[in-house]
Amino acid sequence: DRPLAGKVALVTGGSRGIGAAIARRLAAGGAAVALTYHSRQDLADQVVKEIEQAGGQGWAVRADVADAEQVWASVAGAVERFGRLDILVNNAGTGVLGPFEGISLDDVDRVLRTNVRGPFLAAQAAAAHLTEGGRIISIGSCMAERVAFPGGTLYATSKAALTGLTRTLARELGPRGITANLVHPGPIDTDMNPADGESAEFQAGLTSLGAFGQGTDVAETVAHLAGDGGRYITGASIAVDGGFAV
Numbered sequence: 001d002r003p004l005a006g007k008v009a010l011v012t013g014g015s016r017g018i019g020a021a022i023a024r025r026l027a028a029g030g031a032a033v034a035l036t037y038h039s040r041q042d043l044a045d046q047v048v049k050e051i052e053q054a055g056g057q058g059w060a061v062r063a064d065v066a067d068a069e070q071v072w073a074s075v076a077g078a079v080e081r082f083g084r085l086d087i088l089v090n091n092a093g094t095g096v097l098g099p100f101e102g103i104s105l106d107d108v109d110r111v112l113r114t115n116v117r118g119p120f121l122a123a124q125a126a127a128a129h130l131t132e133g134g135r136i137i138s139i140g141s142c143m144a145e146r147v148a149f150p151g152g153t154l155y156a157t158s159k160a161a162l163t164g165l166t167r168t169l170a171r172e173l174g175p176r177g178i179t180a181n182l183v184h185p186g187p188i189d190t191d192m193n194p195a196d197g198e199s200a201e202f203q204a205g206l207t208s209l210g211a212f213g214q215g216t217d218v219a220e221t222v223a224h225l226a227g228d229g230g231r232y233i234t235g236a237s238i239a240v241d242g243g244f245a246v
Ligand code: NDP
Pocket: 012, 013, 014, 015, 016, 017, 018, 019, 020, 036, 037, 038, 039, 040, 041, 043, 063, 064, 065, 066, 091, 092, 093, 094, 095, 114, 139, 140, 141, 142, 184, 185, 186, 187, 188, 189, 190, 191, 192, 193
């Protein structure tokens, strides 16, 4: 019942929200989990503590995914700490919503660095360590698949880029027995998108199920892809969005 025993995972942005749920879930499956955070060391340490209290192995490292040196250092750090790397989860991301004409050059650079360049560089650094059975799983967004309201130009552009990364990684790394997949969450109750927020009712109404999901809903699919059940799934974009994009 610990299908990921002996595996080592790196989850970016594992201190809160969806990433924390993924870190806990992979650890519950038996993986040793390195998780990165940006500013909330207290919360990252808390996730590690919970993992350890449940009998698992966790380790937190500060790494701004928008900073190349820090991305490389976090991959190297995970390998140094746990001796290998089997699973990379590109979860850390940032959202900017607003009218197209109001998006600044700084917004463009920051969001593309965080949501696209970071996952690209993390995948590249991880691929040097992954072996047969390795996994690269990125967290996209349902907004890459269906544009249900205006204001998402930059965010949707950044998340749609992960489709290109995922498909090409599937082709490039497939011969080495490594898979690459993309998970598109719908509205998930986190600090970024609280289920009691201003637009929550509107967002819930755009899903088929009429409700927000939880980080654990995304984590279950990531765990499936990470495990042996995911061995023949690669290059795929999988929606965990309550039927938002249908
Ligand atoms: P949260 O804002 O709740 O949590 C973000 C996490 O990422 C935190 O652990 C944060 O660290 C970390 N993080 C943020 N910026 C950086 C950075 N520059 N470098 C490293 N870590 C960073 O977000 P969610 O859990 O809601 O979102 C996780 C992912 O899921 C994102 O990619 C998001 O775009 C995507 N997503 C979320 C949806 C939702 O409805 N919630 C819907 C669709 C996609 P710290 O705690 O230190 O700040």
